Amino acid sequence: MTLSVTDLAITRGGLPVLEGLSFALPAGQAMVVRGPNGIGKTTLLRTLAGLQPPLRGQISGNEDTIAYAGHADGIKPTLTVRENLSFWASVFGLKDITRALLAYDLGELSERAAGTLSAGQKRRLGLSRLLVTGRPIWVLDEPTVSLDKNAVEMFANAVHTHLAVGGAALIATHIDLGLEAELLDVTPFRAKPAPLDDFDGVFL
Amino acid sequence: MIALLLRDLKLAFRAGGGFGLGLAFFLIVTVLVPLSVGPQTSLLALISPGILWLGALLANLLSLDRLLALDWEDGSLDLLATAPLPLEVALGIKAFAHWLTTGLPLVLAAPVLGVLLNLPTAGVSWVVISLLLGTPALSVIGTFGAALTVGLKRGGLLLSLLVLPLYVPTLIFGAEVSRRGAVGMDVTTPLLMLAGITAAAVALLPYASAAVLRVNLR
Numbered sequence: 001m002t003l004s005v006t007d008l009a010i011t012r013g014g015l016p017v018l019e020g021l022s023f024a025l026p027a028g029q030a031m032v033v034r035g036p037n038g039i040g041k042t043t044l045l046r047t048l049a050g051l052q053p054p055l056r057g058q059i060s061g062n063e064d065t066i067a068y069a070g071h072a073d074g075i076k077p078t079l080t081v082r083e084n085l086s087f088w089a090s091v092f093g094l095k096d097i098t099r100a101l102l103a104y105d106l107g108e109l110s111e112r113a114a115g116t117l118s119a120g121q122k123r124r125l126g127l128s129r130l131l132v133t134g135r136p137i138w139v140l141d142e143p144t145v146s147l148d149k150n151a152v153e154m155f156a157n158a159v160h161t162h163l164a165v166g167g168a169a170l171i172a173t174h175i176d177l178g179l180e181a182e183l184l185d186v187t188p189f190r191a192k193p194a195p196l197d198d199f200d201g202v203f204l
Numbered sequence: 205m206i207a208l209l210l211r212d213l214k215l216a217f218r219a220g221g222g223f224g225l226g227l228a229f230f231l232i233v234t235v236l237v238p239l240s241v242g243p244q245t246s247l248l249a250l251i252s253p254g255i256l257w258l259g260a261l262l263a264n265l266l267s268l269d270r271l272l273a274l275d276w277e278d279g280s281l282d283l284l285a286t287a288p289l290p291l292e293v294a295l296g297i298k299a300f301a302h303w304l305t306t307g308l309p310l311v312l313a314a315p316v317l318g319v320l321l322n323l324p325t326a327g328v329s330w331v332v333i334s335l336l337l338g339t340p341a342l343s344v345i346g347t348f349g350a351a352l353t354v355g356l357k358r359g360g361l362l363l364s365l366l367v368l369p370l371y372v373p374t375l376i377f378g379a380e381v382s383r384r385g386a387v388g389m390d391v392t393t394p395l396l397m398l399a400g401i402t403a404a405a406v407a408l409l410p411y412a413s414a415a416v417l418r419v420n421l422r
Contacts, residue, residue, distance in 0.1 A: 049286050052422040068286045072279025078218035079211070090207035091287045129283075 001065060001136050002026045003048070003168065008057035009191065012043045016055060016191035023184055025168050027136065030159060030181035033172040039186055041172040045141050046070070048170065067135040069143060073126025077115025081106055081125055084114050089132035100131035103158045104151070119146040127155055138162065138169040144177075152177070205289065205297055212301035222270050226263035226306040227313060233259035234317040245322045252321035253382030256331055260310045261375055264342045265367065267306045269360045271298065271350040281354070285421055291414040299347040299410070307339030323386065330385025334398060338378035341402040344409045345370045351413040354420050373401050
């Protein structure tokens with residue numbers, strides 16, 4: 001199960017942000033996406049997750065294999081931690097959520113309404129959702145935001161276990177997770193601005 | 205599928221879920237109309253089927269705002285779109301959950317609140333039947349409108365403007381069934397039209413909703 005991308009160009013709000021991007025992510029490997037703010041990391045991850053079509057280029061191996069976690073965790077504040085997790089588990093056709101609760105130390109919180117959790121605890125709940133999807137490729141956008149040192153370790157462990165069983169992970173992050181991960185710096189792939197005479201050429 | 209339905213129902217019944225909002229609005233309309241129109245029972249009996257339908261329609265409209273907006277705000281919609289459940293099915297389920305929490309209570313309340321409007325006895329069953337047939341269409345059309353405006357800040361006004369014209373056929377034929385039923389006329393034609401509109405809306409609109417939602421999620 002290799003996620004491979006060839007000559008990908010992606011757009012945000014109709015404007016190209018990245019172009020000519022090619023890489024392959026084989027099973028058992030992690031890849032860290034780097035680049036300055038606004039370069040299009042989130043757009044890249046959303047395109048890979050299938051939330052928007054690419055402008056050009058091919059993506060293969062992303063059909064029903066990707067578990068996406070964005071900036072928002074998709075948590076319902078009035079449901080308990082357990083109800084939130086069980087919902088996502090059954091959407092993905094799984095039942096067992098104990099492994100996910102254990103991995104992020106959510107056992108004690110499992111009967112609390114998710115709305116009463118702290119930001120870091122919510123993030124942990126959001127990340128534990130990945131474990132109930134059963135999907136091989138994790139595509140994560142800034143997963144460690146608002147996590148403390150301990151929780152970052154939990155996350156690194158979870159990714160490590162996932163890689164060990166043949167999963168893969170594509171992570172946009174700026175902190176060092178202590179993982180053996182390939183680095184993908186997208187800065188050189190910034191899309192060139194369209195030539196100016198395209199803009200009002202027809203009117204002149 | 206069932207999980208999504210159960211979650212939406214649970215959310216609706218928990219604190220701040222919005223269940224009862226439409227029902228309360230319906231109650232207010234039916235209580236205030238006799239007060240503003242005056243106590244002429246013959247006039248009330250004449251207009252009651254139409255008022256009940258209008259009240260149900262506006263009550264429905266009131267709850268559309270929250271149908272997809274909450275899921276969009278907390279990111280669930282992105283996650284649902286990447287889940288194995290087809291978006292068409294997910295939106296169909298969400299429309300069904302909306303009907304169960306908004307449309308069905310209105311149908312059940314209509315005969316009781318009809319008493320306030322001096323609804324003729326012969327009309328009660330036709331009001332219930334027409335609402336039962338027509339409210340599912342209101343929910344799926346509303347889901348389509350919500351999918352069109354999801355992501356817009358304060359999209360409620362635009363949503364109402366987009367959805368109201370689409371509600372008109374359902375209102376015309378639904379109210380016509382009730383009106384004819386109340387005066388003992390034959391209801392076959394408007395009833396079939398109403399059923400046809402609902403069947404077409406339920407069959408086609410989830411696809412349209414999913415298509416516009418995919419565009420809006422980009």
